[in-house]
Amino acid sequence: MTEDDARECILSAAEELYYRKGYAAVGMDELRTAAGVSLRRLYSLFPAKTDIVSAVLARRHTEWESGLSAAVAAAGDGPRARLLAVYGYLEDWFCSDGFRGCAFINAFGELGGTNPEVASIVRAHKASFQEYMAALVADTGAPATLAAQLSILAEGAQSTAAISADPQAAVHARRAAEVLIDAAFATA
Template sequence: MMSESSAARQQILETASRLFYQKGTQNVGINEVIAESGVAKRTLYRHFPSKDDLILEVMQHRASQWLTWFEEAVSSKGGTAKERLLATFDVLQNWYANPDFRGCPFINVVLEIADATHPAHQVSIQLRESIRTYIMQLASEAGVKDPVSFSQQYLLLIGGASLMATIEANPTGAQYAKQTLSVLMDAG
């Protein structure tokens, strides 16, 4: 059973995560997080001394959850490494098609917070590196000649598909990316 303090902390994180994703980190104030989470101001500040601390914790938690979800969803597709690589864009298309999709939260936070030294930027960079490493491993298993370059090309495709899903509210960019990925795999 979770302690009262842990439950309050979790409630703050869940509320802030939802609000930051819906409205953007810069458009949500601490008072709104307090009001929506139903905790006292003192409780929030005991767990998170500043808004930046809260943003960082939310982004770290989201990154961990997202990567686990992504890898498990791809694994559940089964098949060869090549089939799983292609399936990554089916997984992403399902994410993009969710009516609550408001863009990639890790790209969003980098765009919202201009300070490149902000710790939330590092979370986004680390997640990107984790995705690249995962794709590089699958590419190596699939027999792709240059898995390092391939993984970088993959990140360009995921960025474009995410952008199309965000700007145009059109999840089919994932299928265009999947077609391009197939060509890249066959070429090298």
């Protein structure tokens, strides 16, 4: 197994285990077994658990951004449709097998208070989403405050769907977003 293959096996196993069981609950020995690598190789590629968590969150960030961007692009023309596509993307995600909430919120809840590096990664991811929403809103000519409002709805839907195990949280957030968007467009 090449170094790249081993790295991929470790990150894939870590992503699945951390998301399913939690970051703190998964030890290096369990991760090594799931990845099919020796403990020595695991530590040579990732000297500390924080290194693995950081790499997993970097992968999740890339997956999130590409999936969200694709959903917004597929929404077609019209600024309203692009803004609402965010909530369609959330609904699809919430309905997927194994949905257990936002990996970033989960990581922050478990490790953010004791691990400044993880807290920083999570904050950067959330700031990136807010910047993305701000760019979508700027394209509409609506007031900039709409971006923060729509971001809060999306974040709240993620937490609510994870806790309640109800993907309808995305539908409710979308309906609230429609009201906010229509009001913002009426005043723009």
